[in-house]
Amino acid sequence: xxxxxxxxxxxxxxxxxxxxxxxxxxxxxxxxxxxxxxxxxxxxxxxxxxxxxxxxxxxxxxxxxxxxxxxxxxxxxxxxxxxxxxxxxxxxxxxxxxxxxxxxxxxxxxxxxxxxxxxxxxxxxxxxxxxxxxxxxxxxxxxxxxxxxxxxxxxxxxxxxxxxxxxxxxxxxxxxxxxxxxxxxxxxxxxxxxxxxxxxxxxxxxxxxxxxxxxxxxxxxxxxxxxxxxxxxxxxxxx
Numbered sequence: 495x496x497x498x499x500x501x502x503x504x505x506x507x508x509x510x511x512x513x514x515x516x517x518x519x520x521x522x523x524x525x526x527x528x529x530x531x532x533x534x535x536x537x538x539x540x541x542x543x544x545x546x547x548x549x550x551x552x553x554x555x556x557x558x559x560x561x562x563x564x565x566x567x568x569x570x571x572x573x574x575x576x577x578x579x580x581x582x583x584x585x586x587x588x589x590x591x592x593x594x595x596x597x598x599x600x601x602x603x604x605x606x607x608x609x610x611x612x613x614x615x616x617x618x619x620x621x622x623x624x625x626x627x628x629x630x631x632x633x634x635x636x637x638x639x640x641x642x643x644x645x646x647x648x649x650x651x652x653x654x655x656x657x658x659x660x661x662x663x664x665x666x667x668x669x670x671x672x673x674x675x676x677x678x679x680x681x682x683x684x685x686x687x688x689x690x691x692x693x694x695x696x697x698x699x700x701x702x703x704x705x706x707x708x709x710x711x712x713x714x715x716x717x718x719x720x721x722x723x724x725x726x727x728x729x730x731x732x733x
Contacts (some may be wrong), residue, residue, distance in 0.1 A: 512667050537567075538567060541587070546584070551593050553710070569594055574605060574608075581608065581614075581719070588616070589616070589617065590633065592620075596624030600652075605632075615635040615636070616630045617638055623715055627645075631694060631699065632697070644718070647716060648711060656679070
């Protein structure tokens with residue numbers, strides 16, 4: 495074989511080795527990106543195009559053996575950071591879809607602040623009750639699908655939670671007796687109700703309607719009609 499032919503074959507072999515090496519480098523470098531692309535969102539969240547779905551009532555948990563079963567949840571303080579992180583990582587999201595029976599008042603208010611920061615529209619597909627309404631009202635345009643419901647009731651504080659709060663903070667707050675703690679609850683409740691009514695009115699809700707949302711006991715839910723929600727400014731087509 496002539497030296498020229500040997501040189502050409504050697505050059506082709508070198509090219510194959512170089513291309514194979516480059517392919518290996520690319521494959522290794524793409525592994526983190528593939529893993530990241532396959533990373534799943536928390537169970538309560540899903541992204542559909544430019545819509546972020548926040549559904550606490552229809553969670554699906556994956557079992558170890560591969561089978562699935564449905565379970566329900568609620569709005570919790572643990573949802574705040576994932577909510578913010580998902581929106582920060584997906585700036586194309588313009589709408590928030592809600593389905594929730596409520597949950598933590600603090601989480602609802604915190605998530606509502608995030609929704610306002612990102613100037614999202616909100617809509618209900620299913621139901622939106624209690625703390626979920628705070629999140630819904632944070633939207634610019636606010637809609638709900640036919641058959642969906644928005645519900646209101648008084649806020650509640652479970653006895654065990656009250657007891658835990660008292661034991662945790664009684665020394666710092668100098669509550670000598672549970673009766674002093676009861677006085678603090680009375681004052682704090684009035685302040686909280688005021689803040690909530692003020693928030694609803696700032697979001698364009700009719701004051702008389704906002705006051706009426708306080709009439710229903712925590713164990714029950716008031717579902718106004720669509721026309722009533724539109725007239726009260728809860729639903730609105732324009733910001």
